Amino acid sequence: MPQKTLTLNATTRTETGKKAANLRLIGLIPAVIYGHGLETKILTLVELELEKTLQQISESDLVDLVIDNEKPIKVLFHDISRDPLTNKFVHIDFYQVRMDEKIKTEIALNFMGESGAVKDLGAVLIKTLDSIEIECLPGDLISHLDVDLNALNQLGTIIRAKDLKIPATLTLLTDPETPIALAEEPKKEEILTAAPSPKELVPAEVAEAEAEKENATEEIKK
Template sequence: MPQATIALRARIREEKKKKTKLPKSQGLIPAVLYGHKIVPKNLWLNYIEFEKVFGQAGESTLVDLAVEKEKPVKVLIQDYQADVLTSRINHVDFHQVRMDEKIHTEIGLKFIGEAPAVKELGGILVTNIHALEVSCLPQDLVHEIEVDLSPLKGLDDAIHVSDIKLPPGLALKAAGTEAVVLIQPPRAEEELAAMAAKPEEKLPEGAKEEAKPEEGEEVKPEKNDKK
């Protein structure tokens, strides 16, 4: 099923010798567009529009980027920077792709269904991998890769990277033998109690516990006798 087109507008950002801060009231953030055999462009984006597009596309879905009156081009949101305090995005990198060239990217995993080992046996579901590195042509990109948890029926069962059925056109960047998600046996009550109990610190054999001064008692430094 073809994905709906996600569109975003931008305008050229002129580089000036003297840098001036853009008023926040304008709601614009800087961006850069680059790609294979194209001249990089410095851009301005409307923050609200970009935030909406980023929520839909993430970093693995094509976006139709229209720079002013130019014809839209296919891009990926390659990278972004955000304020460390507010988490507000303050810079974006777009990668313009060629539809006849393969790209390498990460696609997030979406876990669906229910693991019988959790529901029926009380097992613990442990997730090790949340995204896969793949290569594909741009038109074969998907927003996410689904992983069905229903095969996890027994304790110690696992789903490995090699077990995941990839959508057509996608290929793993590296061989996948690592466990994506696995089931661990439930912990016994005795084990949980032992983990919760804080072990007492023991002195080495033969060592004496240092006497603590009484409240209000003056502590005198030890004298070193020199002969």
Template sequence: MSNIKLQARLRNRVGKKGRAFLDFKNIPAVIYGPKSKNRNLEIGRAEFNRALEISGQSSLVDVYIGEENPVKAIINDVARDPLSGNVIHADFYELDMNKKLKIDVELNFIGESPAVKEKGAELIKNLDRIEVECLPKDLVPEIDVDISSLQEIGDHIFTKDIILPTGLEFVTHHGLAVASVEEIKEEIIMEPQAAVAGQTSEDKKKDEDGDGVEQNKVKTDEDKNKGKE
């Protein structure tokens, strides 16, 4: 897959004033790396959203800043508005193309499990991403996990079972469960206890309140004398 291309412009205003200056069509961003200084940018919102949807946060992006040669980077962090969900800021990390990096890559579950389709089992996804190590040129937006191997209830797929794309190596432990199929357990609903035969709602209320129930009472000498009067 060819690299995603993004056009950016240098942003002079920073902080709250800078964010207020940008209209809804643009988002503020920053690009940084081990061999470059931080630079504040602004990027078209629609263009960035398309790039994020295609590349995720684990694919190489060519960031064009003005008339400069493209910077090889990844989308390292995305901040969103908690109410609208719109992107309000993005971080780009400039990469050294000759140096390996460790990065989390999303898992894409493909295929169909016979245990789910034919035996009514439930698919449990234990992981949604794994950590790998690779050169920037080998980065991928996602890694496929084929669940068609889940034939019987109780079957598992472990990280060691995943076929990694060329150039990628596991950082996540090989023995972690990625997905499994389990029997769907029926929820037991407790029936309310039946009322005692012949007992009215008024009788039941008296029982709950303590009225209508005989109680033993130890009489004092004063009580005895009152009874003689």
């Protein structure tokens, strides 16, 4: 089901390079908006408003971007760049969509339910993807797709991309045979045995001869 569209405000900017980087010191985030056949614009966002918006939606949801209090523009978050140490926003890329033109994007996977193979048979649950690629009209976008782990009820069972319940308005672009999740059989622990002593490695005849030598030595000592 398509999600409710939220509004995010932005202002045009002229600062670039180091001047744009200084905007972050006063709680503003540099951004850019572009789209198919559209003019690229550089923008500024209020950091707190941006954070609040992202807490309410997924990156695949449409947003009404209001630039300089003008008419809202339908956009997607195309790239969200954060500082790897502080996790603070560095830069935002928006992609302006046309509602009559299909787009390709990633849809997040929401894993739900419980695998019977994991619960009852000791299987190891392995998730291989956290999103899939789809194509659709912007108005048909959804925030996520559910993956029902209850289907993994036997050792070795696999949920593939083709097994997902994808709405007819979405076209799957990820290879249908791609594994999404699987119940892998646990690896058996190897039982280690003690290494044989050197005597155990020699032929029986040699062992008997060595035993006779030891007995003879004992007799001499007596």
